[in-house]
Amino acid sequence: MxxxxxxxxxxxxxxxxxxxxxxxxxxxxxxxxxxxxxxxxxxYQQRTMKENAYFHVLCKRLAEMAGGTPEDMKEMAKAKAVSLGYPVATDEKGFPVAVKYGVKGIPSSEANVGECALLIEAVHMMAAENGYSLED
Structure with missing residues (x-):
């Protein structure tokens, strides 16, 4: 078995x-x-460069629209994505790492295909919640 x-x-x-x-x-x-x-x-279901680039482009667009930095948008998106099932970053003892936006998610460079999709969904949710549209 x-x-x-x-x-x-x-x-x-x-x-x-x-x-x-x-x-x-x-x-x-x-x-x-x-x-x-x-x-x-x-x-591993390795992420593609296209998905990773798209996540970063969306964060940059939202930062330009809403004010703030792309890095802040990335951290906010990761924290929001954690609530959608995105993996949590942990410290050396295995405890979740807290940041000012909530619980920290793993680096996007470590995310697989499905996890990148959660990041992208989180950015779109953040935009919609604040009245912005990120449509191409």
């Missing part, structure tokens, strides 16, 4: 919905020699 799931960050715990399968796997291991093999590997 094999069990595969994806986790974010350093804290390991069996995700919701996988508990029963995990327990069954452990029971099988106890019937054998009592050991299980756990493999940890990156789950």
């Amino acid at each position: 094999k069990l595969t799931f994806v986790i974010h960050g350093r804290g390991f715990r069996v995700p919701a919905g996988y508990e029963a399968r995990y327990e069954k796997l452990l029971e099988q291991a106890l019937k054998g020699d009592g050991t299980i093999k756990i493999t940890v590997e990156p789950n």
Whole structure:
């Protein structure tokens, strides 16, 4: 029996919905020699340069419209994206890092395809919430 799931960050715990399968796997291991093999590997769906560039362009446009810096917009977008499921940046002890805009998200350079989509969605949400349109 094999069990595969994806986790974010350093804290390991069996995700919701996988508990029963995990327990069954452990029971099988106890019937054998009592050991299980756990493999940890990156789950990269590498972002493309196009997605990364688009996120940065949107932040620059919003900064020009609303005032502020593109860096501030990026940090605000990452904090908003965390509420959408974007990975949280953690300190050396594994605790979330707080910034003035909320909880800090991981650097966009570490984001995969789906995570970049969350960043882009967050910038569009920020713009709409403040009466701006970022349409091309």
